[in-house]
Amino acid sequence: MMKAAQITHYKQAIPAITQVPIPSIGPHDVLVKVVTASINPIDLKTQAGGLKMLLTYRMPLTLGSDLAGIVVKTGAQVTRFKVGAAVYGRVQKKRIGTFAEYIAVTQNDLALKPKKLSFAEAAALPLVSLTSYQALHDILRLQPGQKVLIQGGAGGIGTIAIQIAKMLGAYVATTASPKNFDLVRDLGADQVIDYHTTPFQSVLQDYDAVFDTRGGQTLRDAFQIVKPGGQIVSISDVPTGRFARTYGLPLWKQLVLQFATRRVTALAKRTQATYTFLFMRPDGQQLATLTPLFENGTLKPIIDRVVPFDDLSTALRYARAGHATGKIIIQIATDQEMAGRL
Numbered sequence: 001m002m003k004a005a006q007i008t009h010y011k012q013a014i015p016a017i018t019q020v021p022i023p024s025i026g027p028h029d030v031l032v033k034v035v036t037a038s039i040n041p042i043d044l045k046t047q048a049g050g051l052k053m054l055l056t057y058r059m060p061l062t063l064g065s066d067l068a069g070i071v072v073k074t075g076a077q078v079t080r081f082k083v084g085a086a087v088y089g090r091v092q093k094k095r096i097g098t099f100a101e102y103i104a105v106t107q108n109d110l111a112l113k114p115k116k117l118s119f120a121e122a123a124a125l126p127l128v129s130l131t132s133y134q135a136l137h138d139i140l141r142l143q144p145g146q147k148v149l150i151q152g153g154a155g156g157i158g159t160i161a162i163q164i165a166k167m168l169g170a171y172v173a174t175t176a177s178p179k180n181f182d183l184v185r186d187l188g189a190d191q192v193i194d195y196h197t198t199p200f201q202s203v204l205q206d207y208d209a210v211f212d213t214r215g216g217q218t219l220r221d222a223f224q225i226v227k228p229g230g231q232i233v234s235i236s237d238v239p240t241g242r243f244a245r246t247y248g249l250p251l252w253k254q255l256v257l258q259f260a261t262r263r264v265t266a267l268a269k270r271t272q273a274t275y276t277f278l279f280m281r282p283d284g285q286q287l288a289t290l291t292p293l294f295e296n297g298t299l300k301p302i303i304d305r306v307v308p309f310d311d312l313s314t315a316l317r318y319a320r321a322g323h324a325t326g327k328i329i330i331q332i333a334t335d336q337e338m339a340g341r342l
C-alpha cells in the first residue's frame with residue numbers, strides 16, 4: 001500500500017491523503033517512486049472540475065502532473081530506463097497522480113533527471129518547460145531580435161518562458177508585480193511592466209508575438225500590440241473550435257468552443273494576427289532535449305517553496321491564491337530516504 005492524495009468528487013476542497021494499492025504497470029510503463037512533485041494550476045482546475053470539456057476522470061482520482069523520482073520496476077517492453085534510474089517528467093493527462101508515493105508512467109513521458117539538479121529542482125521543470133518550449137519554439141518559432149510579450153513573468157510558466165525566449169534570442173517584455181521586478185530582470189526580461197498600474201497595451205506596440213498565460217480580457221488586449229502577421233499563443237483562454245477538432249473532441253464540443261471563442265477569432269482576423277490555443281503535450285523525448293540546458297545552467301528552475309506531502313492541502317490553497325513566485329514543490333520522499341533505498 002502507499003499514500004496518495006485523492007479526491008472522490010470534483011470541487012472537493014481538500015484532497016485526502018489515503019492508503020491505496022501501489023499501481024500495477026503495463027508493458028511500456030515504469031513504476032516510479034516519487035521523490036518530489038510540483039503543483040501546477042491544472043491540478044487545481046482538475047480538482048475543481050474545470051477541465052471537463054477536455055478531460056473526464058474516474059473517481060477517486062489521485063492528483064498531480066509533474067514528478068521527479070526513481071524507477072523501481074520496469075515493464076517487459078521498456079527500453080529507455082533501468083531500475084534505479086533517477087527520472088523526471090510530466091505524466092499523461094489521462095494518467096495523472098504524482099501526489100502519491102508511487103505512480104505507473106509510460107516510459108515515453110520520462111527523461112533522465114538532470115544530474116546537477118536536486119529532486120526538488122527537477123520536479124519544478126517538466127510541465128512548465130515543455131509548455132513554454134512548445135509555445136515559444138514549436139508554435140511561435142521565435143527568431144533572434146523578435147519582440148515577445150510574456151504575461152505573468154514571475155509565475156511557474158513565466159519564470160521559465162522568459163529564459164527560453166532569451167535563449168532563442170528574442171527581446172522580452174513581461175508583466176509582474178514590483179516585488180518580482182528584480183527576479184524577472186535577472187532571468188533576462190528586457191522590459192518589465194507593473195500589471196497593477198500600467199496597461200501593457202499602453203506601452204507596447206508592434207510586437208511579433210505574445211505568450212498569453214492569463215486569458216480573458218488580458219488576451220483580447222494583446223491583439224492591440226501585435227503587428228500584422230504577428231502571433232499570439234494562449235494557454236489560459238478557452239480552447240478554440242480548431243483546437244477541439246485537432247484534439248478529437250466530439251462535434252458538439254467543437255461547436256460550443258467555436259462559439260465561446262468567436263470574439264478572439266474575430267480579433268485575430270481583424271488584426272491579421274495568427275491565434276493558437278495550446279494544451280501542452282507530455283513528451284519525455286522533448287524533455288530530454290532540454291535536459292542539457294538545465295545541466296549547464298542556461299535554464300534554471302525557480303522555486304517558491306518546498307512543502308512536505310502532509311501539508312499538501314496548505315500548499316494547494318497557496319497555489320490557488322495565484323501569487324506564487326515560480327514553483328511550489330511537494331516533498332514526498334526525502335532525499336535521505338531515497339539514498340537509503342539505493
Ligand SMILES: NC(=O)c1ccc[n+]([C@@H]2O[C@H](COP(=O)([O-])OP(=O)(O)OC[C@H]3O[C@@H](n4cnc5c(N)ncnc54)[C@H](OP(=O)(O)O)[C@@H]3O)[C@@H](O)[C@H]2O)c1
Pocket residue numbers: 040041042045127128131151152153154155156157158175176177178180195213214234235236278279280281319322323324325326
Ligand atoms: N494550456 C496548457 O497546456 C497550460 C500549461 C501550463 C499552464 N497553463 C496555464 O497557464 C496559467 C499560468 O500558469 P502558471 O503555472 O504560471 O501559474 P502560477 O505560477 O500560479 O502564476 C502565478 C503568477 O501569476 C502572476 N499574476 C497573477 N495575476 C497576474 C496578472 N493579472 N498579470 C500578470 N501576472 C499575474 C503572479 O504574480 P504576482 O504575485 O505579482 O501577482 C504570480 O507570479 C494558468 O492558468 C495555467 O492553468 C496552461
